[in-house]
Amino acid sequence: MIFGAGNRLRPDGPYLDLYREFKDVLAEDRQVIVIGYSFRDAHVNEAVRRWVLEHGQEGALLRIGSLTDVVPPIVNRWMDERELDLEIVPGPAEKVMRELLAPRPRLMSPS
Secondary structure, eight states: OOSSSSSSTTSSSHHHHHHHHHHHHHHHSSEEEEEEESSSSSHHHHHHHHHHHHHHHHTTTEEEEESOOOOOHHHHHHHHSSOOOEEEEEHHHHHHHHHHHOOOOOOOOOO
């Protein structure tokens, strides 16, 4: 989802509907993958923070593609509020996209 810069959440544009749909879809998912997002949009951050609070102890997974392996400060604050499975995949988006979108390996259960 791309919101762009500037005052996008205005009553005459499509962005309020996109934001509402983003929150609805986010509420249903157990895994969130973030690629190339700076965590500077308060409305998007709040939607993701609420997802962390609601899904954090249910085995939910937040995966972030970033140029570094440093956890964004705002995400660290969310982690203080709720335990969450977090994975940072460092590197340029073109190199980490496949890894971020691939299913996460699971341990096989004994037969």
